[in-house]
Amino acid sequence: MAEIEAKVLVVGGGPGGYVCAIRAGQLGLDVVLVEQGGPDGGLGGTCLNVGCIPSKAIIHAADAYERAVEQATSAPFGLRVERPTIDFARTVDWKDGIVGRLTSGVSALLKRHRVKIVQGHATMVDGKSCRVETDTGPQIVRAEHVVLATGSMPAALPTLPFGGRVISSTEALSLSAVPERMVVVGAGYIGLELGTAFAKLGAKVTVIEAEDRILPVYDAELVRPVSRRLQALGVEVLTGTRVVGLSDSGDAVQIERQGAAARSLAADRILVATGRRARVAGFGLERLDLTMSGAFVAIDERCATSMRNVWAIGDLTGEPMLAHRAMAQGVVVAEQIAGQRRVFDSAVIPAVCFTDPEIVTVGHSPEAARKAGHEVHTGTFPFQANGRAMTLRAEDGFVRVAARADNHLVLGIAAVGAGVSELAGAFGLALEMGARLEDIGGTIHAHPTLGEALHEASLRALGEALHI
Amino acid sequence: MGTRIIKLPDVGEGVAEAELVEWHVEVGQSVLEDQILAAVMTDKATVEIPSPVAGTVVALGAEVGGVLAVGAELVRLEVAGEGNEEVVAAPREAAAPMPAAALQSPAPTVPASRPPTSRAPTSRAPVGPPRPPGDKPLASPAVRRRARDAGVDLRQVRGTGPAGRIGYDDLEAFLRGAPKSATAAGRTANTSVETVKIIGLRRRIAQKMAESTRRIAHFSYVEEVDVTALEELRATLNGENRPDHPRLTLMPFLMQALVRAVAEFPEMNALYDDEAETLERHRGVHIGIATQTPAGLMVPVVRHCEARGLWDCAAEVQRLAEAARAGRATSAELSGSTITITSLGALGGIVTTPVINRPEVAIIGVNKQVVRPVWQGEQFVPRTMMNLSSSFDHRVIDGYVAARFVQRLKSLLEAPATIFIEA
Numbered sequence: 001m002a003e004i005e006a007k008v009l010v011v012g013g014g015p016g017g018y019v020c021a022i023r024a025g026q027l028g029l030d031v032v033l034v035e036q037g038g039p040d041g042g043l044g045g046t047c048l049n050v051g052c053i054p055s056k057a058i059i060h061a062a063d064a065y066e067r068a069v070e071q072a073t074s075a076p077f078g079l080r081v082e083r084p085t086i087d088f089a090r091t092v093d094w095k096d097g098i099v100g101r102l103t104s105g106v107s108a109l110l111k112r113h114r115v116k117i118v119q120g121h122a123t124m125v126d127g128k129s130c131r132v133e134t135d136t137g138p139q140i141v142r143a144e145h146v147v148l149a150t151g152s153m154p155a156a157l158p159t160l161p162f163g164g165r166v167i168s169s170t171e172a173l174s175l176s177a178v179p180e181r182m183v184v185v186g187a188g189y190i191g192l193e194l195g196t197a198f199a200k201l202g203a204k205v206t207v208i209e210a211e212d213r214i215l216p217v218y219d220a221e222l223v224r225p226v227s228r229r230l231q232a233l234g235v236e237v238l239t240g241t242r243v244v245g246l247s248d249s250g251d252a253v254q255i256e257r258q259g260a261a262a263r264s265l266a267a268d269r270i271l272v273a274t275g276r277r278a279r280v281a282g283f284g285l286e287r288l289d290l291t292m293s294g295a296f297v298a299i300d301e302r303c304a305t306s307m308r309n310v311w312a313i314g315d316l317t318g319e320p321m322l323a324h325r326a327m328a329q330g331v332v333v334a335e336q337i338a339g340q341r342r343v344f345d346s347a348v349i350p351a352v353c354f355t356d357p358e359i360v361t362v363g364h365s366p367e368a369a370r371k372a373g374h375e376v377h378t379g380t381f382p383f384q385a386n387g388r389a390m391t392l393r394a395e396d397g398f399v400r401v402a403a404r405a406d407n408h409l410v411l412g413i414a415a416v417g418a419g420v421s422e423l424a425g426a427f428g429l430a431l432e433m434g435a436r437l438e439d440i441g442g443t444i445h446a447h448p449t450l451g452e453a454l455h456e457a458s459l460r461a462l463g464e465a466l467h468i
Numbered sequence: 469m470g471t472r473i474i475k476l477p478d479v480g481e482g483v484a485e486a487e488l489v490e491w492h493v494e495v496g497q498s499v500l501e502d503q504i505l506a507a508v509m510t511d512k513a514t515v516e517i518p519s520p521v522a523g524t525v526v527a528l529g530a531e532v533g534g535v536l537a538v539g540a541e542l543v544r545l546e547v548a549g550e551g552n553e554e555v556v557a558a559p560r561e562a563a564a565p566m567p568a569a570a571l572q573s574p575a576p577t578v579p580a581s582r583p584p585t586s587r588a589p590t591s592r593a594p595v596g597p598p599r600p601p602g603d604k605p606l607a608s609p610a611v612r613r614r615a616r617d618a619g620v621d622l623r624q625v626r627g628t629g630p631a632g633r634i635g636y637d638d639l640e641a642f643l644r645g646a647p648k649s650a651t652a653a654g655r656t657a658n659t660s661v662e663t664v665k666i667i668g669l670r671r672r673i674a675q676k677m678a679e680s681t682r683r684i685a686h687f688s689y690v691e692e693v694d695v696t697a698l699e700e701l702r703a704t705l706n707g708e709n710r711p712d713h714p715r716l717t718l719m720p721f722l723m724q725a726l727v728r729a730v731a732e733f734p735e736m737n738a739l740y741d742d743e744a745e746t747l748e749r750h751r752g753v754h755i756g757i758a759t760q761t762p763a764g765l766m767v768p769v770v771r772h773c774e775a776r777g778l779w780d781c782a783a784e785v786q787r788l789a790e791a792a793r794a795g796r797a798t799s800a801e802l803s804g805s806t807i808t809i810t811s812l813g814a815l816g817g818i819v820t821t822p823v824i825n826r827p828e829v830a831i832i833g834v835n836k837q838v839v840r841p842v843w844q845g846e847q848f849v850p851r852t853m854m855n856l857s858s859s860f861d862h863r864v865i866d867g868y869v870a871a872r873f874v875q876r877l878k879s880l881l882e883a884p885a886t887i888f889i890e891a
Contacts, residue, residue: 340616340617341616341617341619342613342616343616345612345616346609404631407630407631407632408631409606409631432608432609433608433609434606434607434608434629434630434631434633436630436631438630439630
């Protein structure tokens with residue numbers, strides 16, 4: 001059996017793993033990265049193959065189509081479009097092209113930094129080595145440091161096992177055609193992003209949520225514009241509703257709403273988007289006897305597990321399951337292996353929800369800041385008063401800043417509105433740099449841009465807003 | 469209703485100002501007539517100031533540690549009846565008089581009173597802890613990374629930026645000031661600083677010591693003394709166990725020897741008035757005994773040692789030391805010395821450089837006793853040896869004279885019988 005020795009073994013080629021491998025390569029370390037490939041991933045992991053990137057491609061196509069339809073029906077600014085149609089198969093091909101370019105880009109970057117990529121399913125033998133089933137037979141990889149970055153996978157509902165019409169987000173991104181009737185189970189960000197896109201593409205979408213409102217992790221104020229938009233798009237939202245199971249014929253979902261009699265929802269596709277679970281089984285992790293934190297591998301602030309020189313990063317280590325968190329952790333681990341002193345000490349991990357309109361949250365909500373014991377000043381600026389938002393016909397939404405009352409230190413920034421995901425960088429920078437309201441207020445924000453709403457919200461928290 | 473201003477009374481003859489050492493009242497408190505308002509300290513004593521009237525405290529005239537001129541506003545009271553009347557309070561000697569003066573000077577005595585009570589130290593804002601406990605240090609990612617590289621825990625770094633933000637400059641300043649090993653060893657540097665106000669007795673000591681070292685051209689002379697015979701004599705006398713005799717320490721022997729020696733060196737038992745440029749040679753030998761008390765250094769005085777015998781000296785030293793430590797020594801007992809002895813007993817060390825109790829011109833320091841091998845002609849013999857470290861004011865005493873004086877003391881102490889033989 002072939003054996004490879006390396007300084008660093010990275011198990012998993014998603015955003016956490018490949019970034020860790022690149023950084024380790026940059027630092028001159030000898031790195032082996034094992035990626036199993038398959039329908040769930042390949043290099044780039046869930047994010048590039050079946051997550052962030054492909055969903056944004058589908059969402060973009062759906063937005064463009066929905067706008068074209070709007071022009072055809074009401075032509076709000078005079079643009080005349082005749083009966084637009086969308087060839088969804090070509091949409092998916094286009095999406096696949098983007099994914100292909102990105103994954104081959106990742107592959108090229110890894111090679112440039114002399115990372116050895118081993119394709120195959122890895123099984124941990126112990127804390128220093130793993131066995132990989134490659135196309136050319138089993139191979140043993142031994143390393144001084146092991147970085148676990150196996151990610152997560154869609155969680156199945158016991159009442160709605162995947163198969164037939166019941167699909168996960170992975171399959172939803174590669175459908176051959178837009179389904180006529182789609183039931184989305186789970187009104188979290190994944191369910192709503194995809195549900196909204198398919199509604200725009202022409203599907204009759206019903207969203208089922210067990211909690212009493214959509215996007216339960218966001219505060220109600222932020223979610224309201226999204227609810228309005230779903231309603232306008234004709235998406236039926238059933239909150240406080242439980243899935244009982246699939247009908248015998250397999251073409252309908254049995255639901256139960258707060259004690260009322262069960263009813264049946266006919267569906268061509270049933271997208272289960274109730275969450276993701278860490279991929280902790282099936283690769284010999286149990287042999288390492290790592291300390292767990294619930295369903296996740298427990299790590300400290302250095303991303304170290306309970307076993308010396310075994311590190312874990314990304315979704316495997318718990319919430320928030322976000323690619324950018326995994327990437328940052330990957331860098332922290334690679335630099336530590338290279339002998340640097342590092343901890344994962346980011347002040348904030350921004351979260352973006354690509355619904356319509358988009359939601360960005362960075363840092364504390366006003367309520368969370370108060371719960372943390374601060375007296376809080378907030379400032380909210382609506383896009384209705386922002387010139388650029390008007391010209392984009394994107395007036396629903398706002399930017400909201402929360403700051404400490406005593407020293408005006410900004411504790412959190414959130415926004416809801418079309419295209420606000422691009423403001424996440426400005427929000428995060430303000431918080432990482434320890435900005436006070438006056439710092440944002442004293443920064444010239446280019447006119448006319450949506451970013452002016454951040455400026456005005458900060459001024460408003462100071463009682464100095466100019467345009468409201 | 470009216471307002472009455474209580475002024476600082478004349479608290480002693482010739483005293484122009486006093487330091488406020490303790491408030492007994494606070495703003496808003498109602499006081500009865502004769503209730504103690506404050507304690508002030510003069511050069512000589514602590515005096516309590518009672519209120520001449522009943523009323524409510526509206527304002528306090530000084531902070532603790534502040535100096536008030538006699539006649540300055542001490543307390544403002546709101547009183548029944550007509551106001552705008554200025555009242556001078558009468559000083560009062562407290563029930564248990566306590567000493568305050570650290571080092572005597574020939575000045576008139578003042579009724580003694582309570583000593584300053586200890587109070588919590590205050591800390592100045594600029595040197596306090598970097599941020600309220602629990603608050604996370606605020607720093608940009610670049611500063612955090614630099615700190616991590618340098619092994620610095622940012623919780624220990626004070627941020628001078630807006631909202632306490634730690635900038636590059638703050639970190640660099642911390643790195644310059646803190647040894648790297650402070651955190652490398654897993655121990656944390658404690659950067660807190662406690663500022664303690666120097667007031668009351670401590671301030672008197674500070675002033676006296678600074679004045680003494682500023683004005684006097686000190687020089688010290690150290691000589692070793694064989695005290696074997698003296699210690700034998702002391703042991704014999706203590707062995708008598710007479711109930712009417714106190715236990716003898718070295719001190720009364722040294723005092724007796726000093727009386728003999730200064731008779732031959734009158735310039736040693738003198739007070740030098742450097743303003744008037746006169747030297748007062750005293751015939752009476754008033755020996756100050758430097759005494760450590762809970763409040764600080766005090767120097768009670770055994771007066772007229774030339775008229776006291778060995779036992780008398782011993783008893784007086786014991787009485788005064790107890791009184792000083794208990795805070796019962798009177799002002800008179802704390803002033804009027806003409807020469808001083810300082811002894812730290814077993815802590816006496818090998819050599820000290822005593823500071824002269826100005827305006828005296830000499831101070832005798834006693835170092836510890838040790839049994840040492842001493843070469844005597846043909847062999848080493850164990851002898852109990854002790855050093856005397858004495859300081860002199862070179863403005864009026866030359867080294868030659870000081871040396872002869874110490875040699876005289878040495879010869880007296882080494883042959884203790886000579887101390888007691890009438891000349």
